[in-house]
Amino acid sequence: MTRLKLALRLLRRDWRAGELNVLTAALVIAVAAVSAIGLFSDRMERALSGQTAELVGADLRLASPQPVAAEWLVAARDRNLRVAETLRFPSVVVHGEGLQLASVEAVGAGYPLRGELRTAKVLYGPETVAPGPPAVGIAWVEPRIMQALSIVPGAVIEIGVASFRVERLLTYQPGRGGSFFTLAPRVLIALGDVPRTEVIQPGSRVVYEYQFAGNANALAAYRQWLTPQLAPNHRLQGIGDGDSGAGRALKRANRYLGLTSLLAVILAGVAVAMATRRYGERHYDTAALLRCFGVSQGGVLGLLVPQFLLLGLIAGAIGCLLGWLTQAGIAQLLTGLLPATLPSPGPMPILFAFAAGLLLLAGFALPPLLRLKSIAPLRVLRRDMVPLSPPVLMVYGAGLLAITVLTLRFTGDWLITVSVLAGAGVAALALGLLALALLNVVRRLRSGVGVAWRYGFNNLWRRGRGSLTQLLAFGLALMAMAVIALLRSDLLASWQTELPPDTPNHFAFNILPADVGPLKDYFAARAIPSSGLYPMVRGRLTHINDKPVTRPVTKDDDADESLRRELNLSWSATLPPDNRLTAGPWWDAASGGGVSVETQLAERLGINLADRLTFSIGGQPLTATVASLREVQWDSFHPNFYMIFPPGALDDYPATWLTSFFLAPQQKPLLNDIVRNFPAVTVLEVDQVLGQLRAILQQVGAAVELVLLFVLAAGFVVLFAALASSLDQRIYEGALLRSLGASRRQLRSAQLAEFLLLGLLAGLLAAIGTEIIAYLLYTQAFELEYRFKWQVWLAAPLLGALLIGLAGVIGTRSVLQRSPSGILREL
Amino acid sequence: MVSAAGLCKQVVTSEGMLDILSDVTLEIKAGESVAIVGVSGSGKSTLLGLLAGLDTPSRGSVTLAGQRLELLDEDGRAAVRAGRVGFVFQAFQLLAGMTAQENVMLPLELAGVTDAGARARELLDRVGLGDRVGHYPRQLSGGEQQRVAIARAFAGGPEILFADEPTGNLDSATGARIIEILFELNRERRTTLILVTHDEALAPRCDRRIQLDGGRIVNVARVSS
Known part of the structure; x- marks a missing residue:
């Protein structure tokens, strides 16, 4: 009990001395990020599932x-x-x-x-x-x-x-x-x-x-x-089973939220690791003194572990509170955008975030603490004595275990977890080697700059392992920020293009051949955007390679039974805009006939290129060879078809035309006009469906925007922790240099040079990492089209230099402010 | 109180094995004050570390408070030190995040003393720092820091006090004041004092003077006070 009290007293003293600031900040941010994202995505998911359920009509x-x-x-x-x-x-x-x-x-x-x-x-x-x-x-x-x-x-x-x-x-x-x-x-x-x-x-x-x-x-x-x-x-x-726009958006948003939480946790883990490492190094003397006073190794641990446990509990509680307030604030901010009855958050995200904080602390703080336990009491006489590093597996194993557990929680899949972690490991190793190579290049380039700048450049190389760690930490933080920011903009952009403002909100059917020309003119005269008129012939697929089709085939399997055996056949000279060929060529004048089949239907029925399909159209058979397979974006609100023939192939059969068009709200009265002018045409309004889809996309977009902030916050804590990790050495060296006659200006220039270069290199590292990771994420996890991100190569090094240069100079200003004699006397 | 027999300490260097201490045998009685003198590198601090059980010998034995230290593990040696041994270091070794009073309280708190605060204040008053109890080490001069360290060393009521170059970082006037306080308290509390110093002028204040050179005892002299 006495020891526990003493541990608490020591904690209070450390807290007062500012020894725990970075560590606490890292923990609070980690827990706040995990809890806020967890709580918010829990609520959003419930709300979005509710909205999507409405689109499906049920769960x-x-x-x-x-x-x-x-x-x-x-x-x-x-x-x-x-x-x-x-x-x-x-x-x-x-x-x-x-x-x-x-x-x-x-x-x-x-x-x-x-x-x-x-x-x-x-x-x-x-x-x-x-x-x-x-x-x-x-x-x-x-x-x-x-x-x-x-x-x-x-x-x-x-x-x-x-x-x-x-x-x-x-x-x-x-x-x-x-x-x-x-x-x-x-x-x-x-x-x-x-x-x-x-x-x-x-x-x-x-x-x-x-x-x-x-x-x-x-x-x-x-x-x-x-x-x-x-x-x-x-x-x-x-919900989310179909390949609908809403389902896809929801899936991507969930993945994004999960990824964001994971990145925030990994970044916070890095910050916790760096902060506890510094804490450990700054407590070598304390531990040695305690050993000198007769405290056993277990006793040292007995004093340190309760301190960290309590710190974890306090930081966890603050983090959870902050997380809860943040998500409540977000929900408040988005009133009007979010459903009026946003479900209350469940207790699980809070409990998980709390546990995640403790797990991070245990994973990353325990190895440095164990190191303190084994400090030799002789250090009181010989300050150069540092404790032996524990085995590599112990240092990284505990942290790795913590991250594995958290990743597993987010992905819910062992295979994905192992792939993510193995990928991250390889990436970290590659980035480490790259960072080393970059430092080597800097070493060669240092001549040709002024004394102060050369000293700054030299420092980078001289600090060796420290610089490498900082470079990796800065690079990782910048990379995480860049990946999340990029993904955010591309997700938002993809959702915007998914349903552009002039997405057709009406379908017109049964357009008779005689009405095609006048309707086109009607649309043109009133500047009504339409997706073009498509011919449509009703037919039934009867045979594949002369074998009868046993399974009824329609455009929509659970559509009305009256249509169950009928398909809409069309013809077109060109590939429709929402279609993408997956096999075979599109026809031209030379290639002649055939039929182009939608891929999902082809898969369901086992249709391959060059198969012979027989249709029955009004009782007359029509046979065509499969010339190509097409992927179709069904939710584009444009007319689309399972079967497309070349022009002329269906000329002998009666056809009606089909189109979709967009009417702005103020043009709605035109609907009656259209019905009056073209009495045979039937018009279907899809505004509601479209509106619902838009609302869902808008909401997930808002969520995606907001969670970005947490990764940024976690990134900044890493930056700060990395800066703090070398602060003591910088303060000491600064004092020494000033006592040797270096001016404040020279020191400031040297620091600026070092941090600018560190930021520039970290930015470069981040750009390389971002390019690779973004490529993998885009193509493997988010089904987004990937393009070379040239902006990152410009922005990351520049922002890195600016951010780290500025943070470095501000963070180490105490090097310049305190008197050299005071600093040297303390050591 | 403290004895050493055939004490050797060797370290491995790039040029082979280096003897830091060779065949040191000595005995220090309870209440005695002993100055271990010698030039830099003569092995004084190594001997102090071994006698206090902070380090282990390559050969030979150390007995502290009736316990053979070389037979004990780290924790066993720590248990022997607990509550029995006080230290004063050349580099003061005050904890920067704690005030003067808190630094002095630490050994008392470890021993579970309930009125640690009051006793620490009393000791600080005794060393002339009654008005600086709330100051942090960085706000104190070198001499003041060493006075705090002395107060801390005596706080736990040790039977034996090890002092490693206590005036090494101080100017001569301040050093003299520190030595004054150290000896005063030592006399008052009848503590066994083992003082390592390169300052020959300090030796006459102790009961005995042991001179080391090249890791060997070259002279043992009783000093008349």
């Missing part, structure tokens, strides 16, 4: 051609998941003499689980949120049905043998985002009304869809339980 969807076993739903409810059932089937909607093929969706209680249904009283009129699904006997229809059947709200339509009163226009339905590009217009009715229609008969093509929402853990557990029981014709879709 998890299960589609099946038959009703699923009742116990599957019981099992979901047992896990406290909310369940909603829907039934989708094609049917003809009748009003008087008018007929329209529609996709009828019967929805049960609780639908929609995520998001809300919105309806309007009149075409293009104001929307209101519907409190729940339609009541029995009521139908809500999409505007296209109104147009096609020329009806107004209040009209009665028939589905099968049942009558429904059309009450409202369905303007927004969550869950259409995933496959909004569905051709048949929808009619929404109550699930209880289905038997009344007598449409569902044995053999009918029906999609039973079950939607689930609830706690993420429960969902994951349910999914794990359900997956092995699924039949091939079941389709399970969760």
Whole structure:
């Protein structure tokens, strides 16, 4: 107890003497960064998952051609998941003499689980949120049905043998985002009304869809339980499963947040390591004196460990508080941008950050402390005696273990963790060798500068290992900052290009050949940007290499059954802008015919180049050889096709045209005008889906911007810790030089020269590292296109020189301020 | 109190084995004051380190407070020193982050003394620094720092005090004042004093003078006070 009290007293004295400033700052920043990023990304992830869930309509969807076993739903409810059932089937909607093929969706209680249904009283009129699904006997229809059947709200339509009163226009339905590009217009009715229609008969093509929402853990557990029981014709879709823009953005943002936390932790680890090393070196005398006073080796540890433990606890608590306040501040700052009901943060990020702080401290501080334990008491007589370095494995092993545990926590995957760490190890080694080579070059270049500058340059080489450590630390910090900053701008840019401001927000279908020219003119006259008009022929893929296709193939597997066996075929002379060839050439006049197939479909069906595909178009067969495979960006809001033929190949078949176009809010009244001028054309509005996607991208963008600050803060602590690591030696040498007659100006110049050069070299090192690491991250983790980052080669050395030059001169001003005699007397 | 028999210390250098101490045998009784004198490099400080158990001999034995030091490990030797031995160093060895009072308190705190603060103040008063208790080492002159070190050395009530060139870093006037205090306290507290110095003028103040040269004892003389 007495020893513990003494340990605390010693801690207080060290604290007062400023011995613990850097270490505490490093720990506080590490914990604050991990907790703030953890808390914020936890909240954002929950909020974003909620938003994405709205786009999907639920957290998890299960589609099946038959009703699923009742116990599957019981099992979901047992896990406290909310369940909603829907039934989708094609049917003809009748009003008087008018007929329209529609996709009828019967929805049960609780639908929609995520998001809300919105309806309007009149075409293009104001929307209101519907409190729940339609009541029995009521139908809500999409505007296209109104147009096609020329009806107004209040009209009665028939589905099968049942009558429904059309009450409202369905303007927004969550869950259409995933496959909004569905051709048949929808009619929404109550699930209880289905038997009344007598449409569902044995053999009918029906999609039973079950939607689930609830706690993420429960969902994951349910999914794990359900997956092995699924039949091939079941389709399970969760948030982020699809390759949608939102899913991709979310995945990338999560990776970015994880990477940022990891980098902040690694940087803080480096700072903690440097700070404890300095702490250790400055406490050799204390430890030797304690040994002299009769304290055993264990006793020395017994005095030091509680100090560090307490420091870890205090710094951890401050860090957590700071982290919590920061994330709360961020959420406050982004009010309006973030969802109104941002979920509260869970306790896990706080606990983890706290543990991470202690783990970092244990990993990086224990080796220097153990070194203090083994100090020889004889040091009181012979100050040149320093303790033996513990085995390399112990020095680096503990820190490595700490970083491994933290990396594993962020990646959740052993293989990725080992790859990341092995990559980092190789990179550190390569950078170390490079740093050594750079120092060697400096050594050769030192002639030709003034005395003070030459002294500064010489210092770099003379300090050898110290300079190398500093160079690596500075380089690492600058590199981490550069990588995160670059990635941030490129992620933001990629999200901006993903959905540019004039992204088409309307699709127009059923454009008759006679309307193609006038519609083009109409758009041109009103400066309406459109993605061009594409011909479309409906056909069915029947044979691959003369073998019948057994699996139904449509554009969208879970699309309406009426379309299930039909594909939209198109033709084009040029490769559409959102398409990228992955195999085979695009045709030109010389290469002749064939068909270009979308890659995912080709993979699903096992279609390869040169395969013979047979289509049935209006009962007539058409055979074509696969000339190329294309990757298609489906969420570009431009018309896209699984099958594209060369011009002329489909001339014998009846075609309609399709386009997408952008209307600014003030141009919305033009919609009625378009419908009036081109009565055959049906227009689909996708503003809502687009708006939701944009909101998600904006939010992840904001998160990405903000977490950058933590890496910067951690980077600065490393800079400071690295500066502090050589401060004592600099103060001593400065005092000695001044006592030998060097002027303050000469000393300042020498320091400036040394730090400028150190910064310049560190910047160069950072540029090389950034180029390599950014390349790997872009291509392997973020699926971003990588371009040579020439700006880094300019900015990193310049910023490095400026930053480290400035920080160095300010950080070591005590060398110039204190009297040489005072300094020399202390030593 | 302290004895050495056939004490040798060798170190390995680039030119082979170097004898720093050779065959040193001596005995110091409780309450006795002994000056170990010799020129620089004669092995004085090495002998002091061995006698205090701070270092281990290559050959020979050291007995301190009835314990054979060479038979003990580091921690065993530390346990022998604990509460029994005080030190005064040429370089003062004050901890820069602690005030004068805190430096003096340290050995008392290690021994679990409850009124360490009061006793430290009392000792600082005794060495003439009663008004400097809150000062840090860097705010004190060399002489003042050494006075703090002396106060610290006597704080734990040691049976034996090792002083390594206590005036080595001080001017002669300050040095004389420091020696005055050291001997006064030594007399008062009847401490065994082993003083290493190259200052021949200090030797007459001790009971005995042991002269080293080239690592060997070349002369032992009783000094009449």
